[in-house]
Amino acid sequence: MKMKYTAPLRGELSIPGDKSISHRSIMFGALANGTTEVTNFLTGADCLSTIACFRQMGIDISLEENSQGGHVLVHGKGLHGLSAPSAILDAGNSGTTVRLLSGILAGQAFDSTITGDASIQKRPMKRIMTPLLAMNADVSSLNGNGCAPLLIRGKKLRGTHYNSPVASAQVKSCVLLAGLYADGITSVTEPAVSRNHSELMLRYFGADLRTGEEAKDQAHSKAAVSGGFTVSISPEPVLTGQKVRVPGDISSAAYFIAAALLVPGSELLLKNVGINPTRDGMLRVCQAMGADITLLNEDHSGAEPCADLLVRSSDLKAVEIGGSLIPTLIDELPILAVLAAFADGTTVIRDASELRVKESDRIAVMTENLTRIGCPVEAAADGMIITGGQPLHGAVIDPHKDHRIAMSFAVAALACAGETEILDADCVKISYPRFYQDLATLCG
Ligand code: S3P
Numbered sequence: 001m002k003m004k005y006t007a008p009l010r011g012e013l014s015i016p017g018d019k020s021i022s023h024r025s026i027m028f029g030a031l032a033n034g035t036t037e038v039t040n041f042l043t044g045a046d047c048l049s050t051i052a053c054f055r056q057m058g059i060d061i062s063l064e065e066n067s068q069g070g071h072v073l074v075h076g077k078g079l080h081g082l083s084a085p086s087a088i089l090d091a092g093n094s095g096t097t098v099r100l101l102s103g104i105l106a107g108q109a110f111d112s113t114i115t116g117d118a119s120i121q122k123r124p125m126k127r128i129m130t131p132l133l134a135m136n137a138d139v140s141s142l143n144g145n146g147c148a149p150l151l152i153r154g155k156k157l158r159g160t161h162y163n164s165p166v167a168s169a170q171v172k173s174c175v176l177l178a179g180l181y182a183d184g185i186t187s188v189t190e191p192a193v194s195r196n197h198s199e200l201m202l203r204y205f206g207a208d209l210r211t212g213e214e215a216k217d218q219a220h221s222k223a224a225v226s227g228g229f230t231v232s233i234s235p236e237p238v239l240t241g242q243k244v245r246v247p248g249d250i251s252s253a254a255y256f257i258a259a260a261l262l263v264p265g266s267e268l269l270l271k272n273v274g275i276n277p278t279r280d281g282m283l284r285v286c287q288a289m290g291a292d293i294t295l296l297n298e299d300h301s302g303a304e305p306c307a308d309l310l311v312r313s314s315d316l317k318a319v320e321i322g323g324s325l326i327p328t329l330i331d332e333l334p335i336l337a338v339l340a341a342f343a344d345g346t347t348v349i350r351d352a353s354e355l356r357v358k359e360s361d362r363i364a365v366m367t368e369n370l371t372r373i374g375c376p377v378e379a380a381a382d383g384m385i386i387t388g389g390q391p392l393h394g395a396v397i398d399p400h401k402d403h404r405i406a407m408s409f410a411v412a413a414l415a416c417a418g419e420t421e422i423l424d425a426d427c428v429k430i431s432y433p434r435f436y437q438d439l440a441t442l443c444g
Helices: 019-031 045-056 095-105 126-134 169-179 197-204 212-218 250-262 281-288 323-328 330-342 353-357 362-372 403-414 425-430 435-442
Strands: 002-004 010-014 033-041 060-066 069-077 111-115 138-141 150-153 161-163 186-190 209-211 229-233 243-245 267-274 292-301 304-312 345-349 377-380 383-388 419-422
Touching: 002 403, 010 435, 019 033, 019 045, 019 060, 019 069, 019 095, 019 169, 019 197, 019 243, 045 060, 045 069, 045 095, 045 425, 095 111, 095 126, 095 150, 095 169, 126 138, 126 161, 126 169, 169 186, 169 197, 169 229, 186 212, 197 209, 209 212, 212 229, 250 267, 250 281, 250 304, 250 330, 250 403, 250 435, 267 292, 281 292, 281 323, 281 330, 323 330, 330 345, 330 353, 330 362, 330 383, 330 403, 353 362, 362 377, 362 383, 362 403, 403 419, 403 425, 403 435, 425 435
Parallel strands: 010 267, 033 243, 161 186
Antiparallel strands: 002 419, 033 069, 060 069, 111 150, 138 150, 186 229, 209 229, 267 304, 292 304, 345 383, 377 383
């Protein structure tokens, strides 16, 4: 894919459905009694992997695409309605599918194996194996390297408390889902709040889920939960199918926000964007950088807050990004690094070592490609130091098949002199199949 400097971006765009919420709508819908109807479902490859896994376990799921995104009907069979898959479950490129599904599989009355593509087979799974083993699960890494393929022998699970060393919604959600099949309360404490879509949607489906002080009171080991943020769940709830309207994905909106900010004279209206406070860190950082972003028509999609975002091109200045803000913008750090490359001054990103274990090592891959476009950047163990405001030029970009890196540099290309070529550009299908078409439409 070749991209180059563009005219101002103008017009409006409906942002495709949130990836995290789309996954959960299938999973929770499958475990509920009755039908769950999902609108604005994201039809990216990751969410299709989740659908394929549940179909393999006997869940009838229909999917149609219309102007509202994906329209899905999940015919749930209740908490104990899954059947043993006849083949290995394939999560493709999707970490959310492997990690959340493992929590569900651990408590089934059958054995299963789950794996995914080459990238998934390198991503750390000990982070979910450790709490699952503490819950009496039988989970092993078939290659003995702490990665997928995972062999999961279904067991009756033990309710326990887990102090997670990382603020990870995938770890938290895995533990909570295993907790549905435990013999008592299960609770998890994380060091900073990660995205809370599982909590909101599990409650909406009827689970008895507590947060904050109430959760701490329920947790097994009071001593274990003195700091951090705690969630608890009661086992064996009756979940009931619901209507879920998925808000637009702020992680996808992020590329258009950045494009509008960077290309002078731009003005974009991004419709129906999820602004859950556990996900909106990018907006706060952009505003601190001097971005002109206005929230309009604030509303709710079920339990999830959403709004339209009006974005106008802005002169940006450098900023420091770290601490508890990181989990609220973890997937937006590649595009924030691009914004930093065009901002005046030196931006420091710290406390983000999680970037090293995403779809690619995003610190290494961002550093490599920012250097290619002429941006002075230094990689750190847990972040990057980016000197912005130098003249930047197009280059050949290798996103290492990471969708978020490809989209970040497609946006950078709009503000770089000359032409940029993005290798393996179709990796964007993981989270945003229509990305290049939508960008082209707005570029006029
Ligand atoms: C996700 C959680 C985050 C995020 C990922 C989706 C989820 O991962 O990076 O894209 O849907 O729960 P971690 O839990 O590893 O932080």
